Amino acid sequence: MADPADLFDGLRPIAEIAAADREALDAALAGSAEPFVVRGLVADWPLVAAGHRGAAQARAYLARFARDTDLTYAEGEAGAGNRIFYDAAMGMNHRTRRARIDTIFAAMEAGEGQADAPLRYIASTDVPRFFPGLAEANPMPLGPRDGLAATIWIGTSTRVAAHCDEPDNLVCTAIGHRRFTLFPPDQFANLYPGPLDNTPGGRAISMIDFHAPDFARFPRFREALRHARTVVLAPGDALRIPSLWWHHVEALDDLNVMINYWWRTRPAWLAExxxxxxxxxxxxxxxxxxxxxxxxxxxxxxxxxxxxxxxxxxxxxxxxxxxxxxxxxxxxxxxxxxxxxxx
Structure with a gap:
């Protein structure tokens, strides 16, 4: 796992709670609007066990469930680092590709251990549609919710700029370690959001490089850091990200897999x-x-x-x-x- 950047030293840790069963987890979700971590919530998943046996075993396990269809993924340039962001002309610094899972996994495997390997990232992919049976084999102790959806994220080492989502979110890390840095919704202006209509993933992102912040250009970021909370999740850990909280996400290992569970508290018939x-x-x-x-x-x-x-x-x-x-x-x-x- 990569060493933490200096920026993250001294930030407030995200609170950790215990949730022994579905009832306890649902009560915690209903009882607090704050983020929290549940260590080991999904540690007994077969997917987590496969990851402990190594990247090859993890890829083989996921490939068993993958539909025989192309998946959309991002691919960076060799030697360009692991940040998913804009290029100098405010285009994307990565290309959107489509391929079968075995082709994507072969490319990821070929780049393992190489510092200049291009990033590859399957983002926010619907689990029931593209990995049928995976959710049933790796059950989530979460009560029924309106509009509950599960998405999977599979990639090499990546850095995703701070952004926010409207649904509530329960993140489960299955393979690899991830560092999350969260900010309350009222800090959005201090994160210097980018364009609303030209984004890497459909939501405005912070223009600040958290590994090399330019405080002369982004002076209000110091205030945002006063309110920041951070955590490194290990395989099997879970993180609750409340609606509209901004979050910066780093996948720290050669192979990283997480599954997110999303739901909305507003009626589905209300507009976005x-x-x-x-x-x-x-x-x-x-x-x-x-x-x-x-x-x-x-x-x-x-x-x-x-x-x-x-x-x-x-x-x-x-x-x-x-x-x-x-x-x-x-x-x-x-x-x-x-x-x-x-x-």
């Missing part, structure tokens, strides 16, 4: 908040200052601080979408917006 942000950029940001000030107060009234004054003067049954949304009224609103955007 990120889409609302993009629409606001489209409709509001470039208005004159006085118009923006007006719409800020309108949003505050209807969205961010709604009170009885919003609807008290309206008769029940005649408030439309000002009443709490239902699947039916949300569908009507969605249809209206689609019509407006297609004009």
């Amino acid at each position: 908040p990120h889409d609302a942000l993009l629409m606001a950029l489209f409709a509001l940001r470039d208005l004159p200052a006085e118009a923006r000030a007006h719409w800020r107060s309108v949003f505050e009234h209807y969205v961010f601080a709604p009170g009885e004054a919003v609807t008290a003067h309206l008769p029940e049954g005649g408030r439309g979408i000002l009443d709490p949304l239902t699947p039916e009224t949300a569908g009507q609103l969605r249809a209206y917006l689609l019509r407006q955007l297609s004009r």
Whole structure:
């Protein structure tokens, strides 16, 4: 395992808890909005055992479940390091490839032990669709949840820039070690996010290189570090990442595998908040200052601080979408917006 960079020394560790069974884990997830670590939560997985027997055994175990179809993966340049990021022109510093699992694994194996080997990374791949039976063979002690999804990440040593996800997330490291550094949602501006529409993985990422931070260019990063929490997970360990917490992820070994479990606490029929942000950029940001000030107060009234004054003067049954949304009224609103955007 790689030595920690100086940046991570002295950061606050993520709290560790015990969760002996599904009920204890579900209670911990429901009882706290903070991140936490459960050491050894999935240590009895056959996948973890295969990894302890070596990379070749781990690859063979995963290949047993892989469908005979191409997988999408990222491939870097030889000698370019293990950071998944932008190039100098703000394109990607890696290429998107597709191949069968045996081809990808052969390339990973060929690069093991070579300092200049290109990174290869299968990211966020649906487990039931592409590795049928793997979840059943490696069960997760997690109670039922609306929209629960499992994704697998397989790769060489990589560094993924800090970013956030809207769903709640339970990370399970199966093979290799991973360092996670987390930041509360209110620190997002101090992480200097990059573009919203040109991203390595669909979410804006921090532009800061955590292994060589430029504090002259990114001075507010010092404040973000005051709130940071970090942990190195070993095979079998799990980490709860709450919704919207920013996280920087480093896979530290030649072969690294993790499985993530995602779920949302909001109803599935509500729209994506990120889409609302993009629409606001489209409709509001470039208005004159006085118009923006007006719409800020309108949003505050209807969205961010709604009170009885919003609807008290309206008769029940005649408030439309000002009443709490239902699947039916949300569908009507969605249809209206689609019509407006297609004009």
